[in-house]
Amino acid sequence: MSSEVATRLRYVRKRYGLSQRELAKRAGVTNGAISLIEQSRVSPSVGSLKKLLECIPMSLAEFFTFDLTEGTEVVSRRGEMPNLGNESIEFYLAGASVKDRNMGIMREVYQPLADTGPEMLTHAGHEGGVVVAGQLELTVEGTTWLLDPGDSYYFESRFPHRFRNPSANEVCEVVSANSPPTF
Numbered sequence: 001m002s003s004e005v006a007t008r009l010r011y012v013r014k015r016y017g018l019s020q021r022e023l024a025k026r027a028g029v030t031n032g033a034i035s036l037i038e039q040s041r042v043s044p045s046v047g048s049l050k051k052l053l054e055c056i057p058m059s060l061a062e063f064f065t066f067d068l069t070e071g072t073e074v075v076s077r078r079g080e081m082p083n084l085g086n087e088s089i090e091f092y093l094a095g096a097s098v099k100d101r102n103m104g105i106m107r108e109v110y111q112p113l114a115d116t117g118p119e120m121l122t123h124a125g126h127e128g129g130v131v132v133a134g135q136l137e138l139t140v141e142g143t144t145w146l147l148d149p150g151d152s153y154y155f156e157s158r159f160p161h162r163f164r165n166p167s168a169n170e171v172c173e174v175v176s177a178n179s180p181p182t183f
Helices: 004-016 020-026 030-038 045-052 060-065
Strands: 089-093 104-110 124-133 135-139 143-147 150-156 161-164 170-180
Touching: 004 030, 004 045, 004 060, 020 030, 030 150, 045 060, 104 161, 135 150, 143 150
Parallel strands: none
Antiparallel strands: 089 104, 104 170, 124 150, 124 170, 135 143, 135 161
């Protein structure tokens, strides 16, 4: 159990951006005590562990039940990202395994003449992107722009909008972000 506590405490402390010294200061213990726990050299009592976790804050139940691997993937390889779109417009979501994402980042691939449909899109939040290849036709609140590689956009998603690849021959690729995430 000591090694599980050590691994979990180190993970939680780092996840909350706390140094051993800062956690020790908050809990009123020495940073050496935190170090010994994280090295599995000392096993804290339930009361001591509870006192440490109150400084984070986290309950004992949360501490022992959260998934250590959840949301720890840092890299999404090209073939691992799920396509949330279809054959005409592919939406590859970065960090798909991360729960409670604060933003959505996607690689969007628009096949020739593909568009998001005749209905204008609206939703909460903000979105932006950069055209990587091809051209993108963007319409926001009745105004239309033609974006080339290197051009970018950013707008409030509550405004009616639509995306379209105007080319009959070239694929358009965009890297985009939205917050809060729509996927």
